[in-house]
Amino acid sequence: MKKDIILAGVGGQGILSIAATIGMAAIKRGMYLKQSEVHGMSQRGGDVSSNLRISDEPVFSDLIPRGLADMIIAVEPMESLRHLPMLSPEGWLITNIKPYINIRNYPEIEKVLAELEKVPHHVALDADGIARDLGAAKSANMVILGAAAPFLSFSFEQLEDAIRSIFGRKGEEVIRINLEALKAGRDVAISSTRIQAG
Amino acid sequence: MQKLLLLGDEAIAQAAIDAGLSAIYAYPGTPSTEINEYIYHSREAKEKGIISSWVANEKTAMEAALGVSYAGKRAMTAMKHVGLNVAADPFMNSAITGANGGLLFVACDDPSMHSSQNEQDSRCYGKFALLPILEPANQQEAYDMTRFAFDFSEKYGVPVLMRLTTRLAHSRAGVARSESREQNPLSLPANHRQFILLPVNARRQYKKLLGQFPEFERESEVSGFNSYEDGPDTRLGIIACGIAYNYLKENYPGGKVPHPLVKVGMYPCPKNHITRLYESCDEILVLEDGHPLIEELLRGMLSRGKSVHGRLDGFVPRDGELNPSIVAKALGFAEVPSVPVPDVVVGRPPSLCGGCPHIYTYNALNEALTEYAKGRVFSDIGCYTLGALEPFDAINTCVDMGASITMAKGAADVGLSPAVAVIGDSTFTHSGITGLLDCVNDGSNVKVLILDNATTAMTGGQPSAATGRIEAICKGLGVEDTHIIVLNPSPKYHEENLAIMKKELEYQGVSVIIPRRECIQTATKRKKSEIKAKKAEL
Ligand SMILES: Cc1ncc(C[n+]2csc(CCOP(=O)(O)OP(=O)(O)O)c2C)c(N)n1
Numbered sequence A: 001m002k003k004d005i006i007l008a009g010v011g012g013q014g015i016l017s018i019a020a021t022i023g024m025a026a027i028k029r030g031m032y033l034k035q036s037e038v039h040g041m042s043q044r045g046g047d048v049s050s051n052l053r054i055s056d057e058p059v060f061s062d063l064i065p066r067g068l069a070d071m072i073i074a075v076e077p078m079e080s081l082r083h084l085p086m087l088s089p090e091g092w093l094i095t096n097i098k099p100y101i102n103i104r105n106y107p108e109i110e111k112v113l114a115e116l117e118k119v120p121h122h123v124a125l126d127a128d129g130i131a132r133d134l135g136a137a138k139s140a141n142m143v144i145l146g147a148a149a150p151f152l153s154f155s156f157e158q159l160e161d162a163i164r165s166i167f168g169r170k171g172e173e174v175i176r177i178n179l180e181a182l183k184a185g186r187d188v189a190i191s192s193t194r195i196q197a198g
Numbered sequence B: 001m002q003k004l005l006l007l008g009d010e011a012i013a014q015a016a017i018d019a020g021l022s023a024i025y026a027y028p029g030t031p032s033t034e035i036n037e038y039i040y041h042s043r044e045a046k047e048k049g050i051i052s053s054w055v056a057n058e059k060t061a062m063e064a065a066l067g068v069s070y071a072g073k074r075a076m077t078a079m080k081h082v083g084l085n086v087a088a089d090p091f092m093n094s095a096i097t098g099a100n101g102g103l104l105f106v107a108c109d110d111p112s113m114h115s116s117q118n119e120q121d122s123r124c125y126g127k128f129a130l131l132p133i134l135e136p137a138n139q140q141e142a143y144d145m146t147r148f149a150f151d152f153s154e155k156y157g158v159p160v161l162m163r164l165t166t167r168l169a170h171s172r173a174g175v176a177r178s179e180s181r182e183q184n185p186l187s188l189p190a191n192h193r194q195f196i197l198l199p200v201n202a203r204r205q206y207k208k209l210l211g212q213f214p215e216f217e218r219e220s221e222v223s224g225f226n227s228y229e230d231g232p233d234t235r236l237g238i239i240a241c242g243i244a245y246n247y248l249k250e251n252y253p254g255g256k257v258p259h260p261l262v263k264v265g266m267y268p269c270p271k272n273h274i275t276r277l278y279e280s281c282d283e284i285l286v287l288e289d290g291h292p293l294i295e296e297l298l299r300g301m302l303s304r305g306k307s308v309h310g311r312l313d314g315f316v317p318r319d320g321e322l323n324p325s326i327v328a329k330a331l332g333f334a335e336v337p338s339v340p341v342p343d344v345v346v347g348r349p350p351s352l353c354g355g356c357p358h359i360y361t362y363n364a365l366n367e368a369l370t371e372y373a374k375g376r377v378f379s380d381i382g383c384y385t386l387g388a389l390e391p392f393d394a395i396n397t398c399v400d401m402g403a404s405i406t407m408a409k410g411a412a413d414v415g416l417s418p419a420v421a422v423i424g425d426s427t428f429t430h431s432g433i434t435g436l437l438d439c440v441n442d443g444s445n446v447k448v449l450i451l452d453n454a455t456t457a458m459t460g461g462q463p464s465a466a467t468g469r470i471e472a473i474c475k476g477l478g479v480e481d482t483h484i485i486v487l488n489p490s491p492k493y494h495e496e497n498l499a500i501m502k503k504e505l506e507y508q509g510v511s512v513i514i515p516r517r518e519c520i521q522t523a524t525k526r527k528k529s530e531i532k533a534k535k536a537e538l
């Protein structure tokens, strides 16, 4: 198995927790991994992204070649589009549709969503809303990870196990909330892609 | 041993701990910061009594490391590429003194300037100083090379420079550790004059270094960090340095490059491998992140002989970092089709955090300056550089650390008034103090705002050497007491702050205003850890 994943969002939205969870699942399966992250300037509310590569074979480049990413996983809709040139024509885009508006010229959200609709394979969901309904407002990132789960080639149990390892130190309650968020995201992805397929 | 998942920076740090490091001194700077951060927070390092300190600047850091080496112990410093400019004096001269205990300098370059003012290539410094240079291609090599560097440094009695770039510094992968080693005992240099660079000694030492250089070349030729990989298609031979090796391999299934290939990880360049490549192939392609260093060497001034491709003939862009797609193009592969970024996507530049003290300093300063023409604010490097962007548009320069005060001085000396310098607390102790002394001595008409947020915020909140000392420093330099004014950059004091700034702008002479309030990010972190500590007490 080999997956090249672009993670995208805005500083502070938790894309590195998504990367860490997928990375943990990969490590537990004995896979190779490279994950490059952005540090420094971009953390003050700027756009952030990470290249995550997991594979059964050794990984050479820390960066994913343009046009060859298997997935874009984004916690913000405009940020998901910023990385479209990286996505392969068969690749999947999984994104939150809740905009994070910290700039004056943020485009009209309808236009952003219209662009999303043009992406051949995508799952778009209101992760913030879903997380809030679960009483887990801070876990929107795990909802997104859940929505990406069906495309990751891990069993759902493997991802759950990774969440337990990553959030273990923060206590049972945090683990429970994140697991629920993960499951809710996955359910949305499964039902929406079935509709698309139909 | 189980593999650790480490950033390139962290692999270097862990390797140094395992190599019997006694001390690391550093000044933060992206993408090098995580090296000292890792050791600073490592329990293992603490248990081993390893000194890890954030110091005033890269020069003081490197000199302290040199002192540790003088005393026979292993030492390291890590900095961003422009930090090596600040430390250039001890760097060049330490090549002449040589080392006693193992001494490693790490410089992290930032091609594409993700968070820097330029994209200079530290290998040029290494070449300039005639020092051996290591350039890892991946996280495991970063670990292994660090282990190697300390041994090499002690074997030849020279400092070693390690150079890596942002992508490796900030990328994570599995790293296997090797057996750890004890620290060295204290032991002074056998030659008591080794570190006295009086001309008579310096000449002797320099000749020694020149005499060692052929040995460094021989070491490079036999080093496992350099290699020749044969390939059937000799129409092209490829030289790939450091991380460029990965980008090259990425372009071929299973990493099987059909061309003869020289991987360079240690300098001086392995002449044997490169000669063989040149003789076996019709043309050469050089892939290196940063400056076309090897490419220039191969081409020579006259560009005679076989074609050498790279950054100088447009096979690779002249600036910016490499990536697999750029390398694919240089290899002549068809571009992978990809869609463009949709037009609706707009830039999302970084901005000051909500409630950041710098916001209120700029609000007051902008208002105080409305009666003067624009173009009078000389700034510096830190979070407050974001004052250059909307909605503030408050500053007119940002060049190098400390340049705010000295540029304002120069402009003021020739008649610009008012001339305002805006500098952060950490930047002030890094390189601002000496400039302020010049202002006092010359009676320059400058207004210096030292933004004291009690931390080095830009790089993630390391302690600031300035904390608790700024007024005393200014007083000691000779700034008049009545013109050292502390204010609180909060909206509720806006009118008060504005009045102070207006008044000081009118004053003819050196004036220091210190807007003082803790950075929101560090304050939050500090409160969290205080609550945690309290809970632990209960
Ligand atoms: C020579 C050099 N060293 C390090 C850096 C990286 N750097 C840029 S700003 C900064 C910290 C600035 O801290 P401070 O002046 O206190 O401002 P703050 O970010 O806290 O507002 C550092 C370490 C640099 N650009 N140049």
Ligand code: SF4
Pocket (backbone or CB within 6 Å): A044, B351, B352, B353, B355, B356, B357, B358, B383, B453, B457, B458, B519, B520, B521, B522
């Ligand atoms: S990190 Fe601190 S100094 Fe930097 S913008 Fe945020 S609050 Fe301001």
